[in-house]
Amino acid sequence: MIRLSDRDTSLGTNYKFIMRRWKLMVLPVFMALGLILVLQHPSTVSEFVSTGAPDLGLVDQKPVVVRDPYTGREKTLHGRFLHITDIHPDSLYEEGAPVGAVCHNRSREGDGYAEGEDGAPRFGLAMSGCDSPMELMEFTLEWIGKNLRDKIDFVIWTGDNVRHDNDRQFPRTEFEIIDMNSLVSGKFHKLFANNESGNPRDFDVDVVPSLGNNDVFPHNLFALGPTLQTRELYKIWNNYVPEEQQRTFDRGVCFVKEVIPGKLAVISINTLYLFKANPLVDNCNSPKQPGYRLLLWLGYVLEEMRQRNIKVWFSGHVPPIPKNFDDSCFNKFTLWTHEYRDIIVGGLYGHMNVDHFIPVDGKRAWQDLEEEEERAQLGAQNLDFANDNSQDDESYLVHADAARDARLMGAKPQNKVSYMETVKDNIYEKIDKKIHPGEKSNGRKRRKGKKRRKQDPVDIEKLSERYSIVNIAGSVIPTFNPSFRVWEYNISGLEQDTSTLEGPKNWDSFFKSLEETLENDIEEAQLLSEVNTQKKKKKKNGKRKNDKTVPEKNQRTSHWDQLILHNCSHLLRFVEYYADLKSINKEYYELLCSGVDAEEAASNVFRYQVEYTSEDEPFNTKSLLVSDYLKVLTNIVHENDKWDSYLSKAFVSTGYTDDEDD
Numbered sequence: 001m002i003r004l005s006d007r008d009t010s011l012g013t014n015y016k017f018i019m020r021r022w023k024l025m026v027l028p029v030f031m032a033l034g035l036i037l038v039l040q041h042p043s044t045v046s047e048f049v050s051t052g053a054p055d056l057g058l059v060d061q062k063p064v065v066v067r068d069p070y071t072g073r074e075k076t077l078h079g080r081f082l083h084i085t086d087i088h089p090d091s092l093y094e095e096g097a098p099v100g101a102v103c104h105n106r107s108r109e110g111d112g113y114a115e116g117e118d119g120a121p122r123f124g125l126a127m128s129g130c131d132s133p134m135e136l137m138e139f140t141l142e143w144i145g146k147n148l149r150d151k152i153d154f155v156i157w158t159g160d161n162v163r164h165d166n167d168r169q170f171p172r173t174e175f176e177i178i179d180m181n182s183l184v185s186g187k188f189h190k191l192f193a194n195n196e197s198g199n200p201r202d203f204d205v206d207v208v209p210s211l212g213n214n215d216v217f218p219h220n221l222f223a224l225g226p227t228l229q230t231r232e233l234y235k236i237w238n239n240y241v242p243e244e245q246q247r248t249f250d251r252g253v254c255f256v257k258e259v260i261p262g263k264l265a266v267i268s269i270n271t272l273y274l275f276k277a278n279p280l281v282d283n284c285n286s287p288k289q290p291g292y293r294l295l296l297w298l299g300y301v302l303e304e305m306r307q308r309n310i311k312v313w314f315s316g317h318v319p320p321i322p323k324n325f326d327d328s329c330f331n332k333f334t335l336w337t338h339e340y341r342d343i344i345v346g347g348l349y350g351h352m353n354v355d356h357f358i359p360v361d362g363k364r365a366w367q368d369l370e371e372e373e374e375r376a377q378l379g380a381q382n383l384d385f386a387n388d389n390s391q392d393d394e395s396y397l398v399h400a401d402a403a404r405d406a407r408l409m410g411a412k413p414q415n416k417v418s419y420m421e422t423v424k425d426n427i428y429e430k431i432d433k434k435i436h437p438g439e440k441s442n443g444r445k446r447r448k449g450k451k452r453r454k455q456d457p458v459d460i461e462k463l464s465e466r467y468s469i470v471n472i473a474g475s476v477i478p479t480f481n482p483s484f485r486v487w488e489y490n491i492s493g494l495e496q497d498t499s500t501l502e503g504p505k506n507w508d509s510f511f512k513s514l515e516e517t518l519e520n521d522i523e524e525a526q527l528l529s530e531v532n533t534q535k536k537k538k539k540k541n542g543k544r545k546n547d548k549t550v551p552e553k554n555q556r557t558s559h560w561d562q563l564i565l566h567n568c569s570h571l572l573r574f575v576e577y578y579a580d581l582k583s584i585n586k587e588y589y590e591l592l593c594s595g596v597d598a599e600e601a602a603s604n605v606f607r608y609q610v611e612y613t614s615e616d617e618p619f620n621t622k623s624l625l626v627s628d629y630l631k632v633l634t635n636i637v638h639e640n641d642k643w644d645s646y647l648s649k650a651f652v653s654t655g656y657t658d659d660e661d662d
Contacts, residue, residue, distance in 0.1 A: 057575045057610040064494045079491040083156045084484040085350030086475030090131035090163035103130035121585040124478040129412030131163040139606045154259040158350040159212025159317040174217040200239045208266040212317040222272040225251045244508045271318035274329040284329040287525035291329045295549035302340045311569045314347035331365040337468040338362025339551040355474035363466040417658045464627040480652035483578040571624035578611040618645040
């Protein structure tokens with residue numbers, strides 16, 4: 001006799017599933033019971049059946065038809081794009097397998113199920129530590145295809161397409177990683193390509209992928225190319241990467257894609273070359289370092305984009321914050337985003353699975369870089385030394401213990417509330433202190449310490465010029481509930497803009513020339529580094545003059561927010577979608593018990609829905625300029641209910657607390 005614990009009989013929060021070897025015996029019982037239930041209560045089935053198209057929460061703009069000056073093909077723009085990240089499909093995930101075994105069925109190895117242990121539901125279980133079932137990926141892409149494909153212009157896809165290496169009995173292999181990356185890439189291509197065209201590079205909706213730290217073998221470790229892995233990745237992504245950038249991609253897995261030709265581009269950045277968890281990354285100061293070479297490439301690309309008056313989105317897997325990047329890599333990357341903020345619309349990242357944003361300070365990055373150079377000139381050994389006046393707003397992140405890549409932790413959230421509270425205390429409140437000097441976050445005056453000079457009210461528009469926003473996305477993997485975001489951006493005026501109709505500049509010649517330029521720069525930098533090492537001389541500002549991985553300071557004084565506001569492609573709003581796995585799984589198993597076929601039940605119950613928009617709490621904003629983010633920040637640190645709402649959205653409406661870690 002099969003026994004279910006009391007908490008499992010309701011098919012509610014926790015599910016007890018029949019062991020695989022007993023399925024054939026139990027299924028007829030369920031079907032018989034379901035038939036009786038349907039005969040007695042015919043409305044039971046219909047209440048779970050989808051009743052029409054979902055409310056997508058989108059705001060329509062007048063579509064704009066633009067002509068691609070490279071191909072002559074016309075394309076209709078809707079003013080929206082999708083950001084999706086961290087799918088982590090797991091081919092070993094099995095429905096009914098023990099959650100404690102990361103939802104892998106160990107009975108193949110002779111292991112049994114522990115009495116009363118929770119079983120893995122079909123669509124995944126939030127906060128369980130299990131990766132995504134293959135069917136979660138399949139149904140997610142199917143939902144996007146049915147509901148969003150014809151409403152978006154392009155897709156930013158920021159990596160981690162392979163399961164975590166969190167099961168010692170089934171360690172990942174290089175072949176498995178390559179195979180899964182190829183499988184997921186094929187699904188994106190099939191979904192968004194122009195299937196009526198014979199050209200595999202022809203897309204109805206352009207897709208821009210970037211590399212995740214779990215997409216490589218072993219995870220986190222990734223060397224400068226050309227290597228076997230860079231070549232395999234090009235084979236997998238060759239339809240997404242412009243042909244003229246093959247050599248560049250083979251060396252660094254970075255590329256540029258014009259998603260609105262002549263107007264808007266996405267730069268896919270290989271953040272593993274800046275990631276401190278990559279054992280091959282020491283800093284971004286040595287010409288031999290991968291991060292140095294990435295930043296050198298990035299600088300030339302950004303300058304070319306500025307010359308062509310093309311706006312830019314950054315996309316990458318690992319968010320560029322001090323917790324994740326080496327100090328020199330973080331400061332230099334921040335400076336590029338700061339000094340080119342006249343063309344950079346924003347940056348989208350994944351990896352951390354928590355839906356939140358972090359402002360990074362360009363002014364502080366300049367100060368930190370100058371202090372680092374001064375210490376180097378003085379021969380200081382401890383580059384982490386900082387006096388009381390040099391503590392930057394983000395210094396806490398170096399020591400934060402949340403959201404760290406722990407191989408055996410996998411997808412299970414750990415200390416995320418503590419992490420977010422630290423973000424609030426050490427990032428948000430310190431910025432708020434600049435905006436509201438003399439006040440505490442709860443509205444009371446700050447305690448008196450040293451007598452302070454009375455400060456004038458801060459112009460938040462002016463203050464915003466020193467910051468860039470790092471948007472860190474929720475994930476498809478059910479660390480929390482699966483989620484993704486649609487961003488809406490301005491396309492008005494594009495139909496009248498004929499600036500690219502005379503013929504675009506040739507990208508072939510630019511990238512061919514860039515290859516030669518980069519080789520010369522690296523050779524020159526290596527020679528200079530060797531000379532400086534031999535002479536052991538430190539010249540004031542000598543390093544800065546020769547370091548092309550540091551941008552020139554931009555002398556323009558315009559308000560960047562307003563400059564972006566009056567251009568096409570600036571952000572208008574966003575819509576966050578999520579799949580409520582608890583409800584979906586509950587409805588699915590209730591339908592099974594009522595006798596509905598499994599595939600019909602799955603199709604009826606699986607759905608994404610609007611979780612919130614940028615016009616809802618806690619954002620409650622009508623635009624998404626940097627100054628708007630700073631206003632949101634001040635609101636959530638001053639009002640507890642808005643902070644609670646922000647946390648709820650950060651954890652994708654799961655109700656997660658740090659107590660869940662136990």
